[in-house]
Amino acid sequence: MSNRIDVKDLNIYYGDFLAVQDVSMAIEPKSVTAFIGPSGCGKSTFLRTLNRMHEVIPGARVEGTVAMEGVDLYGNGVDPVAVRRQVGMVFQRPNPFPTMSIKENVLAGVKLNNKRISRSDANDLVEASLRGANLWNEVKDRLDRPGSGLSGGQQQRLCIARAIAVKPQVLLMDEPCSALDPISTLAIEDLIAELKDEYTIVIVTHNMQQAARVSDRTAFFNIAGTGKPGRLIEMDDTATMFSSPSQQATEDYISGRFG
Ligand SMILES: Nc1ncnc2c1ncn2[C@@H]1O[C@H](COP(=O)(O)OP(=O)(O)OP(=O)(O)O)[C@@H](O)[C@H]1O
Ligand SMILES: [Mg+2]
Numbered sequence: 001m002s003n004r005i006d007v008k009d010l011n012i013y014y015g016d017f018l019a020v021q022d023v024s025m026a027i028e029p030k031s032v033t034a035f036i037g038p039s040g041c042g043k044s045t046f047l048r049t050l051n052r053m054h055e056v057i058p059g060a061r062v063e064g065t066v067a068m069e070g071v072d073l074y075g076n077g078v079d080p081v082a083v084r085r086q087v088g089m090v091f092q093r094p095n096p097f098p099t100m101s102i103k104e105n106v107l108a109g110v111k112l113n114n115k116r117i118s119r120s121d122a123n124d125l126v127e128a129s130l131r132g133a134n135l136w137n138e139v140k141d142r143l144d145r146p147g148s149g150l151s152g153g154q155q156q157r158l159c160i161a162r163a164i165a166v167k168p169q170v171l172l173m174d175e176p177c178s179a180l181d182p183i184s185t186l187a188i189e190d191l192i193a194e195l196k197d198e199y200t201i202v203i204v205t206h207n208m209q210q211a212a213r214v215s216d217r218t219a220f221f222n223i224a225g226t227g228k229p230g231r232l233i234e235m236d237d238t239a240t241m242f243s244s245p246s247q248q249a250t251e252d253y254i255s256g257r258f259g
Pocket of ligand 1 (some may be wrong): 019040044046166
């Protein structure tokens with residue numbers, strides 16, 4: 001059985017509004033897939049359907065299928081909480097829990113999942129997750145200090161540590177560097193390159209250089225006009241998308257002619 005993500009004929013609604021229309025795509029395991037496209041074309045909306053975060057918005061729903069390892073995440077009897085454990089998410093603004101220490105932040109997702117773990121297992125998990133997020137050396141002497149006391153780039157890596165602590169298979173990242181300076185951005189990009197050995201990564205970015213640097217495959221979404229649904233225009237190997245895309249709209253977007 002394949003452990004790629006297979007999206008088929010997905011329509012995504014907010015109430016009556018069709019926000020994203022008829023997307024089919026395959027997301028390869030242990031690789032980085034970038035979503036690009038102009039504001040409002042539905043990149044975040046589509047990303048959130050990959051771990052069933054979309055439906056937490058009242059009236060929001062989907063038609064179609066999102067299959068992982070051959071199982072439709074929207075099938076009968078599938079627990080959305082279990083889906084979100086398998087498919088973690090990192091947001092645009094680093095959002096560590098402000099009242100929690102660095103250590104408690106790393107463990108927050110694990111505790112939410114009602115896992116009971118011994119103190120020494122917890123310590124091991126905190127260290128492994130912080131090492132995985134390339135943050136351990138910077139925080140190992142202040143694990144009991146508040147997560148909110150870190151720099152923006154460190155907070156984003158803390159959020160990545162929190163996401164990987166629950167051992168997901170997939171990491172969704174919605175513009176994870178847009179609030180960061182160039183140095184922190186490069187740190188996150190290096191981290192993404194390391195994480196793809198273990199995780200399937202999907203990243204939304206407005207930064208074309210970033211998409212070209214970090215991703216293996218790129219999907220371009222576009223929108224025909226206000227009130228119209230976003231659509232997937234094309235998806236290909238990143239090198240091909242940036243050198244010889246097959247659609248004129250992709251060419252126009254990546255060369256900065258619109259969006
Ligand atoms: N909670 C919501 N309720 C209703 N409509 C929404 C909601 N969130 C997004 N939309 C609409 O869905 C469409 C797609 O929005 P989305 O945020 O997915 O775009 P995006 O491609 O991520 O844009 P950006 O690049 O600006 O982040 C837009 O028309 C937006 O107004
Ligand atoms: Mg967005």
